[in-house]
Amino acid sequence: MIEQEASTPQVVSEYVYRRQVQYRDTDASGIVHFSAFFCYAEEAEHAMWRSVGLSVEPRETEIGWPRVSASFDFRRALRFEDEIEVRIRVVAKNAKTFTFESVITCRGEVAAIGTITTICVRKRSGEPLKAIDIPDEIANRFQVAAV
Amino acid sequence: MIEQEASTPQVVSEYVYRRQVQYRDTDASGIVHFSAFFCYAEEAEHAMWRSVGLSVEPRETEIGWPRVSASFDFRRALRFEDEIEVRIRVVAKNAKTFTFESVITCRGEVAAIGTITTICVRKRSGEPLKAIDIPDEIANRFQVAAV
Amino acid sequence: MIEQEASTPQVVSEYVYRRQVQYRDTDASGIVHFSAFFCYAEEAEHAMWRSVGLSVEPRETEIGWPRVSASFDFRRALRFEDEIEVRIRVVAKNAKTFTFESVITCRGEVAAIGTITTICVRKRSGEPLKAIDIPDEIANRFQVAAV
Amino acid sequence: MIEQEASTPQVVSEYVYRRQVQYRDTDASGIVHFSAFFCYAEEAEHAMWRSVGLSVEPRETEIGWPRVSASFDFRRALRFEDEIEVRIRVVAKNAKTFTFESVITCRGEVAAIGTITTICVRKRSGEPLKAIDIPDEIANRFQVAAV
Numbered sequence: 001m002i003e004q005e006a007s008t009p010q011v012v013s014e015y016v017y018r019r020q021v022q023y024r025d026t027d028a029s030g031i032v033h034f035s036a037f038f039c040y041a042e043e044a045e046h047a048m049w050r051s052v053g054l055s056v057e058p059r060e061t062e063i064g065w066p067r068v069s070a071s072f073d074f075r076r077a078l079r080f081e082d083e084i085e086v087r088i089r090v091v092a093k094n095a096k097t098f099t100f101e102s103v104i105t106c107r108g109e110v111a112a113i114g115t116i117t118t119i120c121v122r123k124r125s126g127e128p129l130k131a132i133d134i135p136d137e138i139a140n141r142f143q144v145a146a147v
Numbered sequence: 148m149i150e151q152e153a154s155t156p157q158v159v160s161e162y163v164y165r166r167q168v169q170y171r172d173t174d175a176s177g178i179v180h181f182s183a184f185f186c187y188a189e190e191a192e193h194a195m196w197r198s199v200g201l202s203v204e205p206r207e208t209e210i211g212w213p214r215v216s217a218s219f220d221f222r223r224a225l226r227f228e229d230e231i232e233v234r235i236r237v238v239a240k241n242a243k244t245f246t247f248e249s250v251i252t253c254r255g256e257v258a259a260i261g262t263i264t265t266i267c268v269r270k271r272s273g274e275p276l277k278a279i280d281i282p283d284e285i286a287n288r289f290q291v292a293a294v
Numbered sequence: 295m296i297e298q299e300a301s302t303p304q305v306v307s308e309y310v311y312r313r314q315v316q317y318r319d320t321d322a323s324g325i326v327h328f329s330a331f332f333c334y335a336e337e338a339e340h341a342m343w344r345s346v347g348l349s350v351e352p353r354e355t356e357i358g359w360p361r362v363s364a365s366f367d368f369r370r371a372l373r374f375e376d377e378i379e380v381r382i383r384v385v386a387k388n389a390k391t392f393t394f395e396s397v398i399t400c401r402g403e404v405a406a407i408g409t410i411t412t413i414c415v416r417k418r419s420g421e422p423l424k425a426i427d428i429p430d431e432i433a434n435r436f437q438v439a440a441v
Numbered sequence: 442m443i444e445q446e447a448s449t450p451q452v453v454s455e456y457v458y459r460r461q462v463q464y465r466d467t468d469a470s471g472i473v474h475f476s477a478f479f480c481y482a483e484e485a486e487h488a489m490w491r492s493v494g495l496s497v498e499p500r501e502t503e504i505g506w507p508r509v510s511a512s513f514d515f516r517r518a519l520r521f522e523d524e525i526e527v528r529i530r531v532v533a534k535n536a537k538t539f540t541f542e543s544v545i546t547c548r549g550e551v552a553a554i555g556t557i558t559t560i561c562v563r564k565r566s567g568e569p570l571k572a573i574d575i576p577d578e579i580a581n582r583f584q585v586a587a588v
Contacts, residue, residue: 022337024174028175028177028227030177030564033170035477039318043316046317057470068515069513069514071513074507074508081344126207129472170483170498176358176360177417178423181360182333185328189465190464193464193522203464204322204464204521215368216366216368217366217368218364219365224360226500227498276371317469320468321464321467322468322471324471
């Protein structure tokens, strides 16, 4: 679906994703609902995959990436129309899992820091999800970021 | 998945679904986001299916129900913790489509009235969605409501 | 909040907003949930406001824009990572309301066409929303698009 | 808004909230999106407040409860129409914060375990959120659950 261009990097450790807070992200307290931060981190993760010419979920794939754990610490509220930056880094890579850390900033200040661990599974119709080793052609594209 | 009990009605024309406004349904204006009304109508529709012993999407099904059109007129704002009632009625039934009307009330007053038309499709991996006639065992369970 | 730059146009009739389908927009049928189209149209509308140096909801405003009605006709399914374009046009403008039409396309084909009417209200703490005339400094920025 | 009935308990340490997985909670992988678990936990928390005659956000309140941190470990996938149970417990209570643990089960098996810490703030128009001591009439209603 997404073809790799000549300029596509081969390996990624860190990626910066930018987007604006949309109205639906907010709740009646006037700020962004805490569950939306997890979606921001996921959007950054998927953009990171695309940055190395991959899709986390190409059409007709049998491979999926459910989450093993997800957490965020919240430091500052975000509001409608805030321009945010999600700096996502590969912080761990194992046979079956990746762990990504996302630092969300707005106007140069940290709004939240979160971590998501995702596991590679085989999805087959009528069968439960089964954890599998990350295929080499994917694993080779992600490298743990230097500290 | 959902077995039909002895007391399950055979045919449905109208169904009343109740739920409470949750915090995530609201936005920064302090009221329920307009897109959430469409989810309320969908929840009522799916509960109506269950009321006749059906699921709109049993596991491993090849049949899907994408929406052809959806509309709502909004009369009153809904707020966090409001108890709402969605009265959904079958207002049209054709070879391939159902049309449902939903009247959402809160404290006895109409908050919104909406209509959703949904079409029966066959979903096959790698093929585009294809409209098909509604299978008899489903079509027979829904009857257009008397005016 | 958003200051008008020298190059900001004074009046808008039509705006093109682009974004990509995110994973959270999809549902278990594998396509974008129909309620997400309403959010896409809203995002386009808010971007249209910003294109003339306005925010639909500046901080501390007393003015709000609840929806009077919203509808979409759906022609084609959208899927994860699809690049979409929302062409939004002002199709009616009255003392208290704006009506916007949104045509959503993907790969040059129309996926959905929708219309949203929004009403200008005064929000005061503890009072019900009250419809008011659209202030001139806002009304003057939007012009009904030529047919 | 929600009046305390004669039978309302005075103090709560644990609460069981039940709901069904709705279609909008799912994503294209066919299972519930991980961000929705945080909403399930929040719904349980708000129901727990109501169980002692309180609302987390009564109309016109100046008090808000933004999240300091939120995390979930995921054990099993949830699917459309699954009946789930969220057992929420007060696991810590400090001058300004509550910490709640939520165990989500389906068909008797644990699907996910999460923790949310929430801080009491004063919200005033035009001012940043300010952490304050939890008012006694609220703090007195929540008691840390026995281990």
